[in-house]
Amino acid sequence: MLSPDEVKGFLAPEEGEALAALTAQAGALGPILEIGTYCGKSALYLGPAARQVGTILYTLDHHRGSEEHQRGEAYHDPELYDAEIDRMDSLPTLRRNLFRAGLEDCVIPLIGTSAQIAPHWSTELGLVFIDGGHSMAAALADYRGWASRVAMGGYLCIHDVFPDPADGGRPPYEIWCMARDSGLFEPVNRIGTLEVLQRCAR
Structure with missing residues (x-):
């Protein structure tokens, strides 16, 4: 069975474990959504x-990578590059990993951007995890x-919240x-670079 430490990405184990614990608390309120698969x-x-x-995880990504994943950039990964279309494509790797981890029954990929999908969404969510693009436009969307x-x-x-600009975007x-x-x-916790807030008003 595939484990998280065998998968590409920058989430620290303590951050992942904290997200799992929060999901266990909030899953009764609705499905879970992560942005940035x-x-x-x-x-x-x-x-x-x-x-x-007893709920599911929706995981949203356009799978073409952020700015830093493109050819010539610091976090470009040649293994995720599709030379035929000259584009980065992480979707095949995601699907393979979900299959190997036995999670296809409870993890539903959404292929697109927040700007494309969110306007058509009406279901309340127990937890939203934002770990998408770090441009201001992407983060705001x-x-x-x-x-x-x-x-x-x-x-x-x-994720990736750095109060000191010297540490990150x-x-x-x-x-x-x-x-x-x-x-x-209201803010409730910080684990590594993961900030956790709880909905307290409408």
């Missing part, structure tokens, strides 16, 4: 926890598209500030 590392934490509490779908008492989790921190200051969420 890549090869499925975080899905291997969230999926089993969702199954255990993820936050604006999905934060309002978190059920009362549910969780909004944002700003957009995840900026949307965390927006959530904190919105009056809709």
Whole structure:
């Protein structure tokens, strides 16, 4: 059986375990959504926890990679590059990993962007995990598209939040500030670079 440490990605084990524990708490409120699937590392934490509490994980990604994954960039991975179409494509790797992990029954890939999918979504979600593109446009689309779908008492989790700009990109921190200051969420925990907020108002 495939384990998370065998899958490409940057989620630390303690962050993945925290997300699994939150899913176990929030799964009764609705399905779980993660934004930014890549090869499925975080899905291997969230999926089993969702199954255990009788819900499912939707995992959303366009699978063409963020800016840093493109050819010539720092995080380009030749194994995820499709030379025939001259594009990065992580979807085949995700599907293979979900099959190897035995998670096809509880993890449902959504192929697209938040801007494409969120306007057509109406189901309340127990937990939303934002780990998508780090451009301001992508981060804002993820936050604006999905934060309002978190059920009362549910969780909004944002990865790669660096309060000090010397440590990393700003957009995840900026949307965390927006959530904190919105009056809709209250911060409850930080694990590594994962910020956890809970929905407290409508």
